[in-house]
Amino acid sequence: MSEAPLISVENLTRVYTVGEEEVRALDGVSFDVHRGEWVAVVGQSGSGKSTLMNLIGALDTASAGSYRINGQDVEHLSDDQLADLRNNEIGFVFQTFQLLARSTALANVELPLVYRGIPRKERREKAVKALEAVGLANRMHHRPNELSGGQRQRVAIARALVGNPSLLLADEPTGNLDSATGEEIIRLFGELHRRGHTIMLVTHEPKLAARCPRAIRLSDGKVVADGPGAEVAALGVPSGIPAGAPRAGAAA
């Protein structure tokens, strides 16, 4: 018997009203993500991938459709419940790192646990462990401006991991890094994937998507392809694999 999916998205739609015009940034998107999957969300800018990421990350709520994560229906949650959901279920990794400039690496990593009400000592222990896991044990008391770009992103990943969330949600995590450093970060994601973390990685780079076991391609707010990363990435024209086709990732 197969396990219930960690994430279940059905007919998800997000409409923005710009002036008098309605823009359907996301238009009836459906897919599941199972525990332990590493899924890339690819698409050009304007394809709706940022909107999808905001919805999956519970930063925004959908206009229509449903979204379940770890057994919770997200669409009817209050603002406080959304905050708690982000705190417990989601680990964000941003393109621009989004570290607090005045705080040390350790304090940055501790932050999600502060909002969870974890006692100080326990917080510190977990943050230290998370920083060790990303290879930054010796940079704990540095502030972001004393760290390189790659190190900053590692701190951000440690921060995303420290609360042991069900989903690691990364938005163009290599976008602000040179290619060598970006490569390190991707390897780190691969490592986390092997350790069993569920990862969604939003990117506009087909090369990056090709390295993920599964990729979902968005275009004009719709899923146009969903399959093995290499295949989805290889599609120059988004028409090869229809959205309803069997999913390599899900089957694995």
Added chain:
Amino acid sequence: MKTVRRAWAELVESLRIAFGALAGARLRTFLTTLGIVIGVSTVIAIVAIIQGLDRSFEEQIQFLGAHTLYVDRHPWIQSDDTWWMYRNRKKITVEELRAVQRESQLALSVAPMVGIRGKVARGDVELESVVIRGTTEEYLNANGGGVQAGRFLVAGDVELARAAVVLGTDVVDRLFPGEPVAAAVGKKVLVAGRPFQVVGVMERQGQMLGMPLDNVAIMPWISFGRIFGGQRNMVLSVAAPPGKIADLESELTPILRKARHVLPGKPDDFSFNRQDQFLKLYKQLTGALYGMAIGVGLITLVVGGIGIMNIMLVSVHERTREIGVRRALGARRSTILLQFLIESAAVAALGGALGTGLGLGVAQLVALLSPLAAAATPSAIVFGIAFSTATGLLFGIWPAWRAANLDPVEALRYE
């Protein structure tokens, strides 16, 4: 339990952030608090000076007994345009004194007082304008006060109209320079040219409203009458049991009306004077000052509060992304609200503390450089800090509300 722990962790985190942010922008923090500092220091200084005045005033009017009625033919406090009403009133005389002594049940003691300014001399030293007072041995009982050397007048002095005098410390200091106070006792002095024996020296009483109270020579009232004439207006000091001063007044009114032959239906032609009348007048004066201090304080606190609100709005704007990050990591709206409220309250409390310190300093300086006394009560300090903190909270509400209601998606994207 978990909620409490979370709230505590958030509070500690908020305080840490607030003080981190304040320490990170020291100049800006200082400038922001300036409005509050000026407001609070002004109020504290004014209040400290008023409280100092209060204290010295209360000390000054101690010589008027708290439980003593002073019967005179006119009120001691009067407005400028009423003095003529009292001008033609009959003098208070020994008849009224006898009537009160005879008929009052409540009066603990009654002392007549007559007075004039005159010369007191010893050897080559002659003092002009000493307050010469004639009274009886009841004087201390009726008025309070005491002697520090020798004795006060006794019944024998009064009955026999002895040439005995009790001097105030100012008189002793000048007539017996460099000698201990007790050395004056038993010596002869000339009062209005007549020899008197010093039998005692009064305790120091200080001054009241600028008038020295120790420049005095007290003698039996008959002796006084022999020198200065017996037909003088008299003031009766009548001591009441504690808390009975109003009852005493009710009791004395008919006694005095009868003794002075006031016809029924006619108004009293005498007045009762009490210490608390002075207090009341004084409170009216300082009440106006307090009102002004509060007005100035409120205005400057509002100005300071607007300054804080302004800087907090800037701070929220600058930290939009930080707010977005915190929201993404699980901070609730209330958490963000609390964080910014604590920050503005902390700025204001800092301003309040600085302002209190500055205000006390100014008050001390005023006390040092002028005859005004200054005394700050702890309540003024607590009030200053609490009030400015409340200002910070009040004016922090809007910026904090804006911070809390930022859309996390927009905030994260903010450049």
